[in-house]
Amino acid sequence: MTQTTMTASPTWASLFAQVGLSIRPQQEVLGNAIISCFDDKENLVAESLVGTGKSYAALIPMIQKILSAKKQKKVYRGIISTETIGLQQQYVKKDLPFLESKFPGFTYMALKGRGNYLCMNHVKQNARGNTWVASTERKLDAMRGRIVEGDRSELEQLLKQEISDHEWSFLAGESVRCAEGKCKPEDCWSTKA
Numbered sequence: 001m002t003q004t005t006m007t008a009s010p011t012w013a014s015l016f017a018q019v020g021l022s023i024r025p026q027q028e029v030l031g032n033a034i035i036s037c038f039d040d041k042e043n044l045v046a047e048s049l050v051g052t053g054k055s056y057a058a059l060i061p062m063i064q065k066i067l068s069a070k071k072q073k074k075v076y077r078g079i080i081s082t083e084t085i086g087l088q089q090q091y092v093k094k095d096l097p098f099l100e101s102k103f104p105g106f107t108y109m110a111l112k113g114r115g116n117y118l119c120m121n122h123v124k125q126n127a128r129g130n131t132w133v134a135s136t137e138r139k140l141d142a143m144r145g146r147i148v149e150g151d152r153s154e155l156e157q158l159l160k161q162e163i164s165d166h167e168w169s170f171l172a173g174e175s176v177r178c179a180e181g182k183c184k185p186e187d188c189w190s191t192k193a
Contacts, residue, residue, distance in 0.1 A: 011035070015060050019102050027053030034061045055095050063099060066106045085112060111193050118150040119173030120187035126170040133170045150189025 012031030016023055030046055030053075037044040038061060048054055062078035069076035082088045092110045100106065120140065127134040136159070140147070143158055155171070156163055163171070173190045185191045 010064065012057070012061065015064050016056070019056065019060070019099070021056075024053045027057045030054065030057040031061060034058055035064075038062075038065050055091065056099075059091075059095060059099055060103075063103045063106050067103060070105060085116065088112070109193075112151065114173040114190045116151050117173050117188070117190040117193065118147065118155060118171055119183070119190065121183040122173055123171050130170065132167065136167075136171065147189070150192065 012028055012035055013023060016028070016031065026048055030048065033044055033046065034057065036042070046054075058080060062080070066076045066078060080091065082091065088110055092108070096108050100108075118140070120137075123133060123137050123140065127137045139159060140155075146158060148154065152163055152168055152172070173188060183191075
């Protein structure tokens with residue numbers, strides 16, 4: 001008879017203790033539910049009010065699973081999908097860097113929809129007969145080495161001007177008009193992301 005040892009998953013409160021913030025009751029309930037779903041390989045749909053701590057409730061168990069798998073030389077990936085870019089920016093600029101300082105060893109990145117990234121192929125097509133787009137294309141070509149993410153906010157900073165929704169429609173990639181991998185990857189920030 002062989003004996004196997006099972007290690008119990010930590011509770012959400014024990015994981016959250018490493019963060020050093022006060023626990024909200026709803027946050028703990030959600031965090032433990034997420035841990036159970038990971039352990040049982042089940043799905044969970046949850047909803048709660050703003051300010052209840054959903055971000056940490058979801059991120060901390062996911063980070064724990066990633067780090068636990070890494071120790072076992074396995075790969076574990078997680079995806080957090082947000083409804084708004086504002087919430088995504090909160091994760092990427094605030095929550096994840098903070099949690100990375102508390103739980104070092106995981107990596108993360110943001111990915112937005114194709115229409116949130118610059119596509120130079122689309123710009124070149126739209127530059128014909130449009131003086132604003134042609135002028136902007138020249139500026140973008142000149143600063144190509146400084147464009148990192150290729151999203152609208154970065155381009156507004158580099159161009160030192162706001163880009164209206166109408167103007168952005170001439171610069172951004174679109175799934176409808178995407179060249180399906182025929183454009184140069186260095187000209188498509190969506191592909192780079």
